[in-house]
Amino acid sequence: MIMDLIPRLAALLDGLAGLPIFPDQGSTIAEGVDHLHYFLTALTLFFTFIIFSTIFYFAVKYRRRSEDERPAETKTYLPLELTWTLVPTGLCVIVFVWGSSLYFRNSRPPTASMEIFVVGKQWMWHLQHPEGPREINELHIPVGVPVKLTMTSEDVIHDFYVPAFRVKKDLLPGRYSSLWFQATKTGKYHFFCAQYCGAQHSGMIGWVYVMTPTDYADWLSGGTKGETMVQAGERLFTQYGCITCHIADGTGRGPVLQGLFGKEVRLKEGQTRVADEGFVRQAITNPNSMPLAGYPPIMPTYLGQMNEEQILQLIAYIKSLAGEERKTKGK
Amino acid sequence: MSTANTEIAAAPRVHYLNAQYGVKSWLLTTDHKRIALLYLGSITLMFFVGGSAAVLMRLHLIEPQGALVQPETYNKLFTMHGVVMIFFFLVPSIPAVLGNFLVPMMIGARDLAFPRINLLSWYIYIIGSLFTLYAIVSGGVDTGWTFYTPYSSTYAHTQVIATALGVFITGFSSILTGLNFVVTIHKMRAPGLTWFKMPLFLWAMYATSIIFILGTPVLAITLFLLALERLLHVGIFDPALGGDPLLFQHLFWFYSHPAVYIMILPGLGVVSELITCFSRKKIFGYTFVAFSSMAIAVLSFLVWGHHMFVTGQSIYAGLIFSVLSFLVAIPSAIKVFNWTATLYKGSISYQAPMIYALGFIGLFTMGGLTGLFLASLATDVHLNGTYFIVAHFRYIMVGGAVMAYLGGIHFWWPKITGRMYPDMWARIAALIIFFGFNLTFFPQFMLGYLGMPRRYAVYPAEFQVLNVMSSAGASILGIGYLIPLIYLIWSMRYGPVAPSNPYHAKGLEWQTPSPPPTENFEEVPVVTEEAYAYGSEEGAHA
Numbered sequence: 001m002i003m004d005l006i007p008r009l010a011a012l013l014d015g016l017a018g019l020p021i022f023p024d025q026g027s028t029i030a031e032g033v034d035h036l037h038y039f040l041t042a043l044t045l046f047f048t049f050i051i052f053s054t055i056f057y058f059a060v061k062y063r064r065r066s067e068d069e070r071p072a073e074t075k076t077y078l079p080l081e082l083t084w085t086l087v088p089t090g091l092c093v094i095v096f097v098w099g100s101s102l103y104f105r106n107s108r109p110p111t112a113s114m115e116i117f118v119v120g121k122q123w124m125w126h127l128q129h130p131e132g133p134r135e136i137n138e139l140h141i142p143v144g145v146p147v148k149l150t151m152t153s154e155d156v157i158h159d160f161y162v163p164a165f166r167v168k169k170d171l172l173p174g175r176y177s178s179l180w181f182q183a184t185k186t187g188k189y190h191f192f193c194a195q196y197c198g199a200q201h202s203g204m205i206g207w208v209y210v211m212t213p214t215d216y217a218d219w220l221s222g223g224t225k226g227e228t229m230v231q232a233g234e235r236l237f238t239q240y241g242c243i244t245c246h247i248a249d250g251t252g253r254g255p256v257l258q259g260l261f262g263k264e265v266r267l268k269e270g271q272t273r274v275a276d277e278g279f280v281r282q283a284i285t286n287p288n289s290m291p292l293a294g295y296p297p298i299m300p301t302y303l304g305q306m307n308e309e310q311i312l313q314l315i316a317y318i319k320s321l322a323g324e325e326r327k328t329k330g331k
Numbered sequence: 332m333s334t335a336n337t338e339i340a341a342a343p344r345v346h347y348l349n350a351q352y353g354v355k356s357w358l359l360t361t362d363h364k365r366i367a368l369l370y371l372g373s374i375t376l377m378f379f380v381g382g383s384a385a386v387l388m389r390l391h392l393i394e395p396q397g398a399l400v401q402p403e404t405y406n407k408l409f410t411m412h413g414v415v416m417i418f419f420f421l422v423p424s425i426p427a428v429l430g431n432f433l434v435p436m437m438i439g440a441r442d443l444a445f446p447r448i449n450l451l452s453w454y455i456y457i458i459g460s461l462f463t464l465y466a467i468v469s470g471g472v473d474t475g476w477t478f479y480t481p482y483s484s485t486y487a488h489t490q491v492i493a494t495a496l497g498v499f500i501t502g503f504s505s506i507l508t509g510l511n512f513v514v515t516i517h518k519m520r521a522p523g524l525t526w527f528k529m530p531l532f533l534w535a536m537y538a539t540s541i542i543f544i545l546g547t548p549v550l551a552i553t554l555f556l557l558a559l560e561r562l563l564h565v566g567i568f569d570p571a572l573g574g575d576p577l578l579f580q581h582l583f584w585f586y587s588h589p590a591v592y593i594m595i596l597p598g599l600g601v602v603s604e605l606i607t608c609f610s611r612k613k614i615f616g617y618t619f620v621a622f623s624s625m626a627i628a629v630l631s632f633l634v635w636g637h638h639m640f641v642t643g644q645s646i647y648a649g650l651i652f653s654v655l656s657f658l659v660a661i662p663s664a665i666k667v668f669n670w671t672a673t674l675y676k677g678s679i680s681y682q683a684p685m686i687y688a689l690g691f692i693g694l695f696t697m698g699g700l701t702g703l704f705l706a707s708l709a710t711d712v713h714l715n716g717t718y719f720i721v722a723h724f725r726y727i728m729v730g731g732a733v734m735a736y737l738g739g740i741h742f743w744w745p746k747i748t749g750r751m752y753p754d755m756w757a758r759i760a761a762l763i764i765f766f767g768f769n770l771t772f773f774p775q776f777m778l779g780y781l782g783m784p785r786r787y788a789v790y791p792a793e794f795q796v797l798n799v800m801s802s803a804g805a806s807i808l809g810i811g812y813l814i815p816l817i818y819l820i821w822s823m824r825y826g827p828v829a830p831s832n833p834y835h836a837k838g839l840e841w842q843t844p845s846p847p848p849t850e851n852f853e854e855v856p857v858v859t860e861e862a863y864a865y866g867s868e869e870g871a872h873a
Binding site for chain 2: 065
């Protein structure tokens, strides 16, 4: 019987060894997050062990030996209370500082990041590279380069999650969120929708392909021949008639967009806002919600006339004008 | 104090169960003890409704492509499981059953302050349950128990309104119960029963009631706004109508995080009663344990944002919610340490309720510590929305709240029914539940760390082994829950007649016969000793 057990146990351990326990570390931040995770795991095991073994020890040592035992009262001992209040508090402070500083560091994309645009919709991912290539449920990126994703949703809330990179961020309809990572090794990694979004939620998954920079360059040039995002945005700019009011020399009825992106803009009610992606999106979809100082509120809304990908292309175009000189004739 | 002799109790005696007969005497009762039993029956039913959904889900997840149902059905199953288990089982469980039965008994009162409101709250609960059960049989709902917008308000094609209405209505039953408890504890304590002589179960009930009263209205408002948007297209949460989808989450979690403490605080109170009784010790650090309940109740309202670390809320808001979430962990740690210290130099017996209580401490400790992973910003980003959260929540809610509920049901069963349960079977069931629970949910911590998102009807094949382990555990856990159902029902007729105080426990509820007379006490008890005065000589009531 016992002889039979040993090979079985060995087989079981073998099976367990084949069981994945640690996820891939595929990004620059993965290792740091894992170190905190290991620390917390050790903390959990340590305190669980302390509590379990103390209870077990007491439960055996002080088991009831006769029915009429009446143990004496133990007085509450203040130093003990303070110890087990302050020690966990101290540990919590350490974990809080550790977790927050990592989070802070990980939440700011480096300025030199390559930007990719993500639109989630029930139930697929649309990803677009500035150079033009568009992908569905796949993302090709070069290794060793910081990548910033600017994301929004066409319908409900989705969430872009790459376990191997330890990153996750919600995609919200009507606003932009962003997320960045820098892959450290080539390979193929899962990405998931991590916010429940309806019937085919669990089908909303895809792959990140991390490639060497040369492979990536080949992939880019081999991709669909088409316009870059800026070119597509410029085409939309004409097609939707934006160009009739937003005239470069400042003679139009709307503000000049050259040199606008990233600058502060004054609203009618006096406050100022930075012209970022969210601002431009709001200006396109709901201009009446933010009347500008010095302009009549005559711009029509384009809500429902363009999809989120087209809005992103327009933004890419307006962004590309940021470097151009602002004509002084403009109001 | 007068204690009825058990030998006499064996002879026919009038008590609350046989004082009146007939369906009408139950449906129109204002006796808090009978209302507790009405609740016991209804929430047990709901527990097995929610439990069968869980069993079907675990069966389905044995295979990566899904073994049982279509994704749409799976989504309805997890929604139904969550809605039923949270709003119709866990929230009312200990307060509405044990609290209803025990709050007046423990303070030496004849009934709750508002007996008819108490009955009303049960009817409200039943109406709410019927709406929800109607939603389930008429097609189900697939939004998840969290009802996130704009999915729930604009995109879902299922029974959102009926379900939300059920939850909305049931909320009023919580509010009324909370109100009743607060007034009762303030105004109706027996002579001599000062606040700091109260059993800790009452402190826990008091803290829970505060959350009921302050939190539940916010849930009602949130669901009302959701219905407004869904039915009348008033733009509140859907950006396409000019709303803000995150506003819903702020409002929802402002109730639903405190609701987590509604579900666990009563369990913490039960465990304080069990540990002291079965180690025959006064609780170590009474004031620390009592105030930790109040601290949890207050802090629970300030941590909702930790559900939203990855929604794009400001990183500074994230920072504040993170530090507050760590703070709320401290009172729980204090309780665990004090319970452990209570065992020191005690006289420990291993009757079934104690097995549940010790199991509770272990699982609650693990549940609490894994909460730190989620309070910490950097690790939460990875673990949020994965099976890690599922497992953490189950360690608190199933390993914690349900274990405590079962421990409490066993402990007070002789008082409630006048019959003893079979202790050996109860201990076996407790061990099966403990084992099955760990096998079900421990692998889910690993799944979450590996990155498996929750609410997935189909999943990549690399997660299969751990899912099969979890499903195997669930089948054991399911059997573990059926065993008490069988022997407890059996014991109501065939169990040995219970003496008035089978465990030699302290507390006023043990100083009146089992089952108690309708008026609870023949004469109003006068309290002279501290809670849990197990060390004193007169502790030896037979």
